[in-house]
Amino acid sequence: MTIRSITSRDNPQYKELRRLADNAQARRKAGQSLLDGVHLCDTWLRQTGMPLLCVVGESALANPEVSGIVQRCEQGDARVVALPDALFHPLSQVEHGVDLLFVVETPVPAAPSALTQSSVLLDRVQDPGNLGSILRSAAAAGVKQVFCSAGTVQAWSPRVLRAGMGAHFVLEIFENAELAPLVASAAIPVIATSSHTEQSLYQLDLSAPVAWLFGHEGQGVDEALLAAATHRVAIPHLGEVESLNVAASAAVCFFEQVRQTLAR
Missing domain, CATH: 3.40.1280.10 (SPOUT methyltransferase, trefoil knot domain)
Structure with missing residues (x-):
């Protein structure tokens, strides 16, 4: 799957990403969460599967760990979008982090009827x-x-x-x-x-x-x-x-x- 570039703050998908990044109520309503950084994204891929969306800053594509994760997403047919660094940074709460985000569906497990395990x-x-x-x-x-x-x-x-x-x-x-x-x-x-x-x-x-x-x-x-x-x-x-x-x-x-x- 080809990486799609978003270059405008007025892009509807970028606006939705800003809402998810800035607003807990928006995340709850959408049933989605944001995973920020290489460790969380890599762990999600290994333990859970493909994200709904992989978002990467253009400069971060030169990072071997990031490019490897992006490649795995492409191979798994997950959507990937690249943003100029100036557009990516408002989405992240990590200072001096690696510009990689996953949008994932927030797990909602079935509640047990009683406590039976630790x-x-x-x-x-x-x-x-x-x-x-x-x-x-x-x-x-x-x-x-x-x-x-x-x-x-x-x-x-x-x-x-x-x-x-x-x-x-x-x-x-x-x-x-x-x-x-x-x-x-x-x-x-x-x-x-x-x-x-x-x-x-x-x-x-x-x-x-x-x-x-x-x-x-x-x-x-x-x-x-x-x-x-x-x-x-x-x-x-x-x-x-x-x-x-x-x-x-x-x-x-x-x-x-x-x-x-x-x-x-």
Whole structure:
């Protein structure tokens, strides 16, 4: 398939790309996401398949990694458009990045009726870096499902995607999930982190699947959800700090579960 060039800001396809880049509501309405940079685009090709559209800056075509990805897209009959660098840069939030974008269909997996496998429930986690880090740690720990409540930052936003480093592509991510029914009907223990409990994370048997419940950066887990959880645990620490960052807490929990699983 031949690379098509777009040279005008008034081109309808370019205007649509600007809307997708600038507006989360436009991405939700279109059911599409933008993958920015070589790593995300290459990972998508390897793990998922062809994008809806490959967008490349003209200067980036001289980059061997970029040209290789573009060639794979052409061979897979994906549409490819090239933009002058001045038109490409408003589409990207990465400073000094490589000018390559994929437009992909945002995955919408079928929601399970109950929690039966190791999963993560996120209650109003608002920082994109935190959410992306949690997704990355969850994927590395073998977690498969992540449920994000209303009020949680959009999981497929460009900033979360960059922080996730491709974790999105191996997870089932459910947005605007109702967490209370999931907790109530869970077929596995639900473990919530809290700084106001004496039970230590390290006292629990984590060798079987569990659902982890993490909350808002400042307010923690909603009180009703916290009360409904099977266990409420704290992560012991020695330093003079009140609590850990939610992404750090999640990583500690996930890999304590990995440690116990491998020990058995």
